[in-house]
Amino acid sequence: MDWPTIISILAATLRFATPLLLACLAGLYSERAGVFDIGLEGKMLFAAFFAAAVAAVTGNMWLGLLAGLGASLSTAMVQGVAAITLKGNQIIAGVAINMLAVGLTTFLGQSWFRQGGRTPPLPQGGRFLPIQLPFAAEIGQIPYIGPLYANVLSGHSIFVYLAFLAVPITAYVLYRTRFGLRLRAVGENPKAVDTAGIAVNLMRYKAVVVTGLLCGLAGAYFSIAQGSGFGNNMTAGKGYIALAALIFAKWKPYPAMFACLLFGFLDALQIRLQGVAMPVIGQVPVQAIQALPYVLTVILLAGFIGKAVGPKAGGVPYTKER
Amino acid sequence: MGGTSSIPRWADIVLLPLLNLILAFLISGLVVLMIGENPLMAYYAIFYGAFGSGDGLGYTLYYATNFVFTGLAVAIAAHAGLFNIGAEGQAYVAGLGAILVALALDQTSVFLVVPLAILGAAAFGGMWAAIPGWLQAKRGSHIVITTIMFNFIASAAMIYVLNRFLKPAGSNGLESRVLDQTAWMPQLRLFMPGFGFSPVNLSIVLALLLLVGFYILVWHTKFGFALRTMGKNPLASRYAGMSNVKLIVITMAISGGLAGMMAINQVLGLNHRLVENFVAGAGFVGIAVALMGRNHPVGIALAALLFGVLYQGGSEMQFVMPNVNKEVVSVVQALVILFTGAMEGLFRPSLERLFAGWGGSGKAEAIARTTAGSES
Incomplete structure (x- = not known):
């Protein structure tokens, strides 16, 4: 593989890792607070659809983003009501949300735009364009190292930078603020938090709101930054990969970033390797690479390489004692 | 799933699912209304499409057969306290078991191919479910995540x-090559021309047998007792000397095998070859069916029929009302799962209050139960 190919795979890795990372961090907030979230996929899909629909109609990317955030946030609230207030089964709530998202976005898309469930292509100003970092052109001239800056780090939409910025912010919030301490405590031992006079359910709702917003960003990235418009089931299981990454990272922010980069890299590699015969091993079946994130997660969960243990109170609605 | 309740049994298994279903239909109706179409007409089109003709009825029963299998798969796991989200994948892999047998033997006799294909499907589906079961039982992996x-x-x-x-x-x-006709599951229209061109086939008999078998297995055998004990309290079953590991693995294998029967209906009954992604969501419908059917064979049969109606009627509705996409069916399905599975708390407390209001003795008893419940 030559240098330009490697450069382009690395750039693609960042692009593919971005929605995974946003969704993964989204899941991190809610799961660290003790609310299991299988519905990352559904929230992203809702956000992708409404962001593209509004951006296509208004021609304004910011309104699109706002719609995406709103859609994801409302979905998160529905899930929150089911999982926190009504003390329902959190896993089933997530399954329902994912199914609802696939059905409703296709249904509304077809009824509103009549293009087989797609939204119309975005007009000028409806899409977040790549940002050139300062001096990208000049530094790009430097052999070997230049393209790393000009073509890998520079030239992405704002979402990519936001996603990676969210990692240190999340780490700080989680480990260095009062909010983070309480969030983690609510996920590990809600009774203790309750005894300390903090409202458990309110904390969990706050976490779910953050989850909704981050999923909204991830979804909007699909339809109004990476792509131009919404297509049927556009998120294509990325929400589940993000969930896998979250487990893989043992619910910690920096490992989450590396897990998402790894899974993003596999995605980028898989597209490159399609139909290419490799030396020694011959043609690698793309399906093997596609399945790798899931296989790795299963192996990790089974404790064959390290052990992934989730937040102790995860999945259990909190009932106050009388 | 399902807990202690202080409402009468009939209300728990009939009224509550019905209320949730009505709510799901109301909200989906609002969605249809939102795009400027008449929801009542849509519902009528669904009903007519499902029952209005022999073809329609045949397709309805065909889909219902699929959903009985996947519903039973989810339900048996639920009785053991396991949530099997993997019926989709198990049915898919079972299709491989069925087609391998059928491809090898489709020159012989239908009496040889079909039973062996059923075994093949059950073995492959069962194996695909038993691995997550073993991982949960032995290694402590969360079965929900593993099955996903x-x-x-x-x-x-x-x-x-x-x-x-x-x-x-x-x-x-x-897709694979088309099977020789010997390996086709006989379709009912061969004996009952009223079914027109619909693919409903003898798998429906298998589904009915399995519904009865499920009832006997879960409520009238030692294994079923052990299974339910573990589902209610894994510690109790362990102290009673049962092997939870064995129970989990066997239950999951049965669950996957049941899901695998869906492949018989589809691969031998309709496609007559293995098609990419032939399961097409039936595994997830199984979750809705099991939830609505309260994990009981009678409920599962009724819920499977309901979803059969929605699937068949939904596709027909598209021809009558081109503006209403059949995806509205997935919306109904998702809402049913949401309300019956995750939002039980929506109606239950008010129902409990309502029933507590009837009769003085019942009231005191109900209040006592409510307070007892909240302390656990």
């Missing part, structure tokens, strides 16, 4: 197998 991952792994693996081994040379579609 296994759905994706199944999807990738099946595409590889189809592409690499089963696709006939020179074919473009991702």
Whole structure:
């Protein structure tokens, strides 16, 4: 593989890792607070659809983003009501949300735009364009190292930078603020938090709101930054990969970033390797690479390489004692 | 799933699901209204499409057969306290078991092919479910996550197998060769011409047998007792000397085998070949069916029929009302799952209050139960 190919795979890795990372961090907030979230996929899909629909109609990317955030946030609230207030089964709530998202976005898309469930292509100003970092052109001239800056780090939409910025912010919030301490405590031992006079359910709702917003960003990235418009089931299981990454990272922010980069890299590699015969091993079946994130997660969960243990109170609605 | 309740049994198994269903239909109706169409007409079109003709009825029963299998799969796991989200992948892998047998033996006799294909499907589906079961029982992996991952792994693996081994040379579609007619599951229209061209086949008899078998297994055998004990309290079953590991693995294997029967209905009954992604969501419908049917065979049969109606009627409705996409059916399905599975608390407390209001003695008893419940 030559240098330009490697450069382009690395750039693609960042692009593919971005929605995974946003969704993964989204899941991190809610799961660290003790609310299991299988519905990352559904929230992203809702956000992708409404962001593209509004951006296509208004021609304004910011309104699109706002719609995406709103859609994801409302979905998160529905899930929150089911999982926190009504003390329902959190896993089933997530399954329902994912199914609802696939059905409703296709249904509304077809009824509103009549293009087989797609939204119309975005007009000028409806899409977040790549940002050139300062001096990208000049530094790009430097052999070997230049393209790393000009073509890998520079030239992405704002979402990519936001996603990676969210990692240190999340780490700080989680480990260095009062909010983070309480969030983690609510996920590990809600009774203790309750005894300390903090409202458990309110904390969990706050976490779910953050989850909704981050999923909204991830979804909007699909339809109004990476792509131009919404297509049927556009998120294509990325929400589940993000969930896998979250487990893989043992619910910690920096490992989450590396897990998402790894899974993003596999995605980028898989597209490159399609139909290419490799030396020694011959043609690698793309399906093997596609399945790798899931296989790795299963192996990790089974404790064959390290052990992934989730937040102790995860999945259990909190009932106050009388 | 399902807990202690202080409402009468009939209200718990009939009234509550019915209320949730009505709410799901109301909200889906609002969605239809939102795009400027008449929801009542849509519902009528669904009903007519499902029952209005022999063809329609046949298709309704055909889909219902699929959903009985996947519903039973989810339900048996639920009785053991396991949530099997992987029926989708298990049915998909079972399709491989069925087609391998059928491809090998489709020159022989239907009496040989069909039973062996059923065994093949059960073995493959069962194996695909038993692995997550074993991982949960022995290694402590969360079965929900593992079965989700296994759905994706199944999807990738099946595409590889189809592409690499089963696709006939020179074919473009991702599917196996068409089976010889000997390996086809006999369709009911051969004996009952009223079913028109619909694919409802003898798998429906298998579904009915399994419904009865499920009832006997879960409520009238030692294994069923052990299974339910573990589902209610895994510690109790362990102290009673049962092996939870064994129970989990066997239950999951049965669950996967049941899901695998869906492949018989589809592969031998309709497609007569293995098609990419033939399961098409039936595994997830099984979750809705099991939830609505309260994990009981009678409920599962009724819920499977309901979803059969929605699936068949939904496709017909598209022809009558081109503006209403059949995806509205997925919306109903998702809402049913949401309300019956995750939002039980929506109606239950008010129902409990309502029933507590009837009769003085019942009231005191109900209050006592409510307070007892909240302390646990």
